[in-house]
Amino acid sequence: MWMHARAAVLRLLKPVLDFALPPRCGGCGAIVDEVDSFCAKCWSQIEFLGSGGCAVCGLPLEGTEIDNCGRCLARPPRLQRSRAATAYGEISRSIALKFKYGRKVALGRTMARFMAPLLDQLPDNAVLVPVPLHRGRIWRRGFNQSAIVARELARRLGVDFSVDALQRVKPTPPLKGLSMQQRRRTVAGAFRANPKAELRGRTVVLVDDVLTTGSTANACARALKRAGAERVELVSWTRVLRPSHLD
Ligand SMILES: [Zn+2]
Ligand SMILES: [Zn+2]
Structure with missing residues (x-):
């Protein structure tokens, strides 16, 4: 009983605490003026991508392409x-790593803040779905970082969020250092749409933290389309633009 009361008090206090603590830069931790933002130095070192580039993949267009x-x-x-808030670089990478391994949930909010503007044209039937982790990894890590960002994005955008519409049915080793083809083979059959999820005819937006070659997202999209999703999009915090950053 007492525990419940204590949890309730903490819940009530939380917004107050958030408000009372000075906001800190998501990159280096320096005190900043605004919540979920960056100091001038980190800001200048992050390459924000916006909505430009190819209408499909988001990569920069060549001069002759429309x-x-x-x-x-x-x-x-x-x-x-496919859209990403930032280009993969020193700061955006360290934010993704701190978020994943340092359990700084507030960083998820910062990421969502910069990802939300990329999803300004979603239809009413859109649903945000995090790229799932295998259960074993959730137990070790304690949470799926993409689910935290997806939930925050859904709140900001006022669209549906489903934490378990997509399931990872086989654990996959880290894809680091693998070729495109090896990656594809490794993630093939790793995902399955939850039979209970209502995806038919809907636009599904996959939410991920780091987009590299897209082989994982592609395997997810395949499972979602099989389950009847009409359209699958992807939004991520950061994206590798230069292949040399892959390994
Ligand atoms: Zn900073
Ligand atoms: Zn393209």
Whole structure:
């Protein structure tokens, strides 16, 4: 009984505490003026990407390309739109790592703040779905970081959020250092749509922290489309633009 009361008091106090503590830079921890933001130094070192580039994959367009890049025109990808808030660099990477391993949940809010503007044209039937972790990894880590960001994004955008519409049915080793083809093979069959999730005819937005080659997101999109999703998009905090950053 007492524990319940204590939890209730803490819940009540939390917004007050958040308010009373000075906001800190998501990159270096320096005190800043605004919540969920960065100091001037970190800000200048983060490359924000915005909504430009290819209308499908979001990568920069060549001079001769109009809306879609040549690759997306030649072979339309399963992910009908991919966007990332930032280019993968020292600060954006350290934020993703701190968030994943340092359990700084507040960073999830900061990420969502900069990801939300990329999702300004979602239909009413959209649902946000985190790229799932295998259960074993959730137990070790304690939480799925993408679920925290997806929940925060859903709150900001006023759209549905489903933590378990997608399930990881087999654990996969880290993809680091693998070739594109090896990655594809490793994640094949790793995901399954939850039979209880209502996905038919809907736009599903996958939420991830780091987008590298997209092989994981692609395997997710395949499972979602099989379950009837009409359109699958992806939004991530940061994205590798230069292949040399892959390993
Ligand atoms: Zn900073
Ligand atoms: Zn493209």
